[in-house]
Amino acid sequence: xxxxxxPRVKVPKTAAAGSSIxxxxxxxxxxxxxxxxxxxxxxxxxxxxxxxxxxxNGQSVIEVIMEPAISTNPFLEFDATVPEAGEFKFTWYDDxxxxxxxxxxxxxx
Amino acid sequence: xxxxxxxxxAIGAGAFAxxxxxxxxxxxxxxxxxxxxxxADVGEGGITLTSPEIAENGNTVPVSVEAPGAVSxxxxxxxxxxxxVATANFGPLAAKxxxxxxxRLAGSQDIVAVAKMADGSFVKTxxxxxxxxxxxxx
Numbered sequence: 601x602x603x604x605x606x607p608r609v610k611v612p613k614t615a616a617a618g619s620s621i622x623x624x625x626x627x628x629x630x631x632x633x634x635x636x637x638x639x640x641x642x643x644x645x646x647x648x649x650x651x652x653x654x655x656x657n658g659q660s661v662i663e664v665i666m667e668p669a670i671s672t673n674p675f676l677e678f679d680a681t682v683p684e685a686g687e688f689k690f691t692w693y694d695d696x697x698x699x700x701x702x703x704x705x706x707x708x709x
Numbered sequence: 710x711x712x713x714x715x716x717x718x719a720i721g722a723g724a725f726a727x728x729x730x731x732x733x734x735x736x737x738x739x740x741x742x743x744x745x746x747x748x749a750d751v752g753e754g755g756i757t758l759t760s761p762e763i764a765e766n767g768n769t770v771p772v773s774v775e776a777p778g779a780v781s782x783x784x785x786x787x788x789x790x791x792x793x794v795a796t797a798n799f800g801p802l803a804a805k806x807x808x809x810x811x812x813r814l815a816g817s818q819d820i821v822a823v824a825k826m827a828d829g830s831f832v833k834t835x836x837x838x839x840x841x842x843x844x845x846x847x
Contacts (some may be wrong), residue, residue, distance in 0.1 A: 633813070655800075660798075662799055663797070665795060669789055669794040669813045670794065671768060672768070672769070674810070674811070676809070676810050678805075681803070683802070
């Protein structure tokens, strides 16, 4: 599942020091659960993103372990504190070893 | 159908299986909770699970969970073939111990959220969701 995976992240461009901001992330991925069958009746093997992390200037904001019960195109929304200007780094880990990354910088308002 | 001894036994076995199956599903969820808590007592309160009462499409059910002061939150769907849904671990920069996501539900069931608090205690809450079309695909 290395093709067609596109991470999208929504982060405010500026924030006041120490304030909290809401971050929304979406990554296009079919999140094959491993329980569906194809037309021939064969099980389609599991292929999901199993882990997501968000860091700000190297400090962890959130880590989410995902199971097959997460919907197609996994969407996550959470709140982060912004102590200073810097960069959010988002990482998704695929079952097949692929790693998808996105980053967004935030300036002080 | 004539009620012979063989048929009566078959019906009885079927009814027995029907009563025992939901218990197995819940047992799997209970096992997952026990693995998360390490067998510790699980309290109530201090955790909010927001979910729709009725979900038309079990493929994407929006849920959000918030537990102020939690270090991690585990979300379970007790009626799914595999009850684990997701586990969120909050870092020092999480402004709120809250996360929203979209999940798959196989059918109408209870979803359970268990939070591990900073002091090592555990709280849980559960919500019932009615699902019109299950999300397991065929």
